[in-house]
Amino acid sequence: WVQKSLDVTFEEAVALRQAYLHRYGTTLGGLTAEHQVDVDDYLAFVHDIPIERYVRPNPRLAAMLSAIPLCKAVFTNATSEHAWRVLRALDVADRLEWVVGIREVDFNNKPRLEAYQRLLAFLHAQGPDCILVEDRVVNLRPGKRLGMTTVLVDATPEEEVDFAVGDVLEVGPLVARLLEAQND
Structure with a gap:
């Protein structure tokens, strides 16, 4: 999601996620602090997994x-x-x-x-x-x-x-x- 939404490489997306986790506590915290993102779209994407x-x-x-x-x-x-x-x-x-x-x-x-x-x-x-x-x-x-x-x-x-x-x-x-x- 980060790679696609921010138009960055996979490696850049991984680095951003790690930096945001360290700086803001979550990837979403960094995304909302530093970018204008659709929070609902992000949450729907990251939680769309077959839990069972x-x-x-x-x-x-x-x-x-x-x-x-x-x-x-x-x-x-x-x-x-x-x-x-x-x-x-x-x-x-x-x-x-x-x-x-x-x-x-x-x-x-x-x-x-x-x-x-x-x-x-x-x-x-x-x-x-x-x-x-x-x-x-x-x-x-x-x-x-x-x-x-x-x-x-x-x-x-x-x-x-x-x-x-x-x-x-x-x-x-x-x-x-x-x-x-x-x-x-």
Whole structure:
């Protein structure tokens, strides 16, 4: 899409995408900041994939999510429609209360602080009431700044985050320990 829409070579498109991801947090963030693009056309193109071909039901994830006695939301730089498709393919959509996508935060993508402020407004929540689970440290920093408990997945512990787990399935037991400590 970048190659065709900006009339650049494949190599230039790859370089632009990487630069935009680094500078703006997403390719779309860079495209909207530096070019006049049709956002809906871009989102339709990048999300036009046969999800079910690549994503299968995950009963272990479903069980872990069911065991967490808190309201749960997905916060994504994708559209909420795309995220719901992925969640349905994983067979976990009924374990979540909300999906907050790029449109719901008025195209303020992660890791912009404003995206997290809009997320909290959407959820009618305060930062300290939330546990933010992410696989990128850069996307945890704004949440931490707003008082969220931060959990880094699939990575080694970082000083900037509250907790790190090796696998997303470890989030459930971690939340159980946090709730138990809170009740003590």
